Structure formats: structure tokens, C-alpha cells
Amino acid sequence: MRSWFPTLARRTVASLAGVAVAVGLVVFAAAPVRAESGAGAGQAVAGDLATDYFLGTGDKLRVIVYGEQDLSGEFDVTGSGKVSLPLIGQVQAAGLTLAQFEKEVADHLANGYLTNPRVSAEVLNYRPFYIIGEVSKPGQYPYTNGMTVLNAVAVGGGYTYRANTDAVYITRGDGGEVQYPAMQSVKVLPGDIVRIPERFF
Structure with missing residues (x-):
């Protein structure tokens, strides 16, 4: 009895430990993953307005065409989603980021008006x-x-x-x-x- 009892006890404990580890892995795998609701949630709602904001009706913009003061000024995004600019007329703004709008204006100006125009735009008043x-x-x-x-x-x-x-x-x-x-x-x-x-x- 004394010779085999300790060996049997050790085997039983090892077997129970293995079962406990297996059960723990199953429970861990089945546990639900909770969504973060802290600062990360806020960042998911809105990023940097300077890069992620899409222009829309009611925004007021300052448009600067470098070296062309007569083409620069403050303009409203109209109900049609466009901005009426000197020389080139109506330019689409709604649905574009500031960078996309700047490129749109520059492309219009480069189409027979200016050589290599440089355009900068910023939002003065948001809708x-x-x-x-x-x-x-x-x-x-x-x-x-x-x-x-x-x-x-x-x-x-x-x-x-x-x-x-x-x-x-x-x-x-x-x-x-x-x-x-x-x-x-x-x-x-x-x-x-x-x-x-x-x-x-």
C-alpha cells in the first residue's frame, strides 16, 4: 500500500489540474468581448476636423489664392452645396474635405486662368x-x-x-x-x- 499510494495520488492531482486548465480555456474563449466606452469611443465618433470634416451647406469659408488678392475672400456654401468664386464661378464644396476643395478650386483656376495656382481654404463658421x-x-x-x-x-x-x-x-x-x-x-x-x-x- 505504501509503495503505490503516493504515485496514485500524484497522478490524480495532475489529472485534476489538467481538467481545470482545460475548463479555464473554454470559459475564457466563451467570454464576451466588451467594447471600449472611454476616450476611444469619443475618437471613433469624430476625428480631427481639419482632416476629417466634410463641408456642407451653411459653412462659411475663407479662400486664399496666393498672389491673387482679387480672387481671395470669404464665401458661403450655398443651398446647392457650391461656392461662388470670382473668375471661375460655381465650385462644388459640399461633401468634400478642405484639402479636396482646395484642389477643386486650384484645378478650376489652372484650367485656362492661372499657372500653378496655390489655394488655401479654412472654415470660418461651421454650419x-x-x-x-x-x-x-x-x-x-x-x-x-x-x-x-x-x-x-x-x-x-x-x-x-x-x-x-x-x-x-x-x-x-x-x-x-x-x-x-x-x-x-x-x-x-x-x-x-x-x-x-x-x-x-
């Missing part, structure tokens, strides 16, 4: 955003650079007593409504429609 749903003063408001969903709620007069303060829905451009956490890290872009939902009791 407004909209906040609806469970806020005290829903409506259209001027956009300010760096705005977040909590800033938007404050501009809209704050939450009503029926508001769900944990979630917000944002409609951007032609896309559908997307849910985000109501956090300071979640950005709002010009033209966004921000909806504060009602909570369920």
Missing part, C-alpha cells in the same frame, strides 16, 4: 447642429469647435426629468442614427442631429 428629444430647449444651435454631446445638452437647456442620461443618438450626414454613450469624450460635428432618448421606467 449649425441640432439637438432634439429630452432636452429643455430642443432646436438648432451654432456649432463651436470641439463640441461634445454633454456641451450640446447644456446648450439645449439641459436634460428633462424624462431623459435617459446614459445614451445619446447621433445622425450624421446621410447615415443612420447611431447610439453612443453620453460622455464628454463623444464629439459632435457640424450638421449633426443629436437626439436624447426618453428613459424607460
Whole structure:
């Protein structure tokens, strides 16, 4: 008895340990992966306006054509999505980034008007955003650079007593409504429609 009992005990313990490791791997593999809801979520909503922002109706631009003061100035993006510029007339702006718009203007100017034109554009005033749903003063408001969903709620007069303060829905451009956490890290872009939902009791 004394000669084989320790060996049997060691084999039993080793076998149980192997089962425990296998079970642990199965549980780990089956565990759900949770989405991040911190700063990364805010970055996913909006990047750098200077590179990612698409122009739209209501934006006001400053366009500079270097060496050509008469062709430079401040211009509005009209309801047709275009900007009326001296010499070249209507140029598409809506749906383009600033870099794409600058190239569009330069291409127009290079087409029989200027040799190697250099164009710079910046947004002076962004188009407004909209906040609806469970806020005290829903409506259209001027956009300010760096705005977040909590800033938007404050501009809209704050939450009503029926508001769900944990979630917000944002409609951007032609896309559908997307849910985000109501956090300071979640950005709002010009033209966004921000909806504060009602909570369920």
C-alpha cells in the first residue's frame, strides 16, 4: 500500500489540474468581448476636423489664392452645396474635405486662368447642429469647435426629468442614427442631429 499510494495520488492531482486548465480555456474563449466606452469611443465618433470634416451647406469659408488678392475672400456654401468664386464661378464644396476643395478650386483656376495656382481654404463658421428629444430647449444651435454631446445638452437647456442620461443618438450626414454613450469624450460635428432618448421606467 505504501509503495503505490503516493504515485496514485500524484497522478490524480495532475489529472485534476489538467481538467481545470482545460475548463479555464473554454470559459475564457466563451467570454464576451466588451467594447471600449472611454476616450476611444469619443475618437471613433469624430476625428480631427481639419482632416476629417466634410463641408456642407451653411459653412462659411475663407479662400486664399496666393498672389491673387482679387480672387481671395470669404464665401458661403450655398443651398446647392457650391461656392461662388470670382473668375471661375460655381465650385462644388459640399461633401468634400478642405484639402479636396482646395484642389477643386486650384484645378478650376489652372484650367485656362492661372499657372500653378496655390489655394488655401479654412472654415470660418461651421454650419449649425441640432439637438432634439429630452432636452429643455430642443432646436438648432451654432456649432463651436470641439463640441461634445454633454456641451450640446447644456446648450439645449439641459436634460428633462424624462431623459435617459446614459445614451445619446447621433445622425450624421446621410447615415443612420447611431447610439453612443453620453460622455464628454463623444464629439459632435457640424450638421449633426443629436437626439436624447426618453428613459424607460
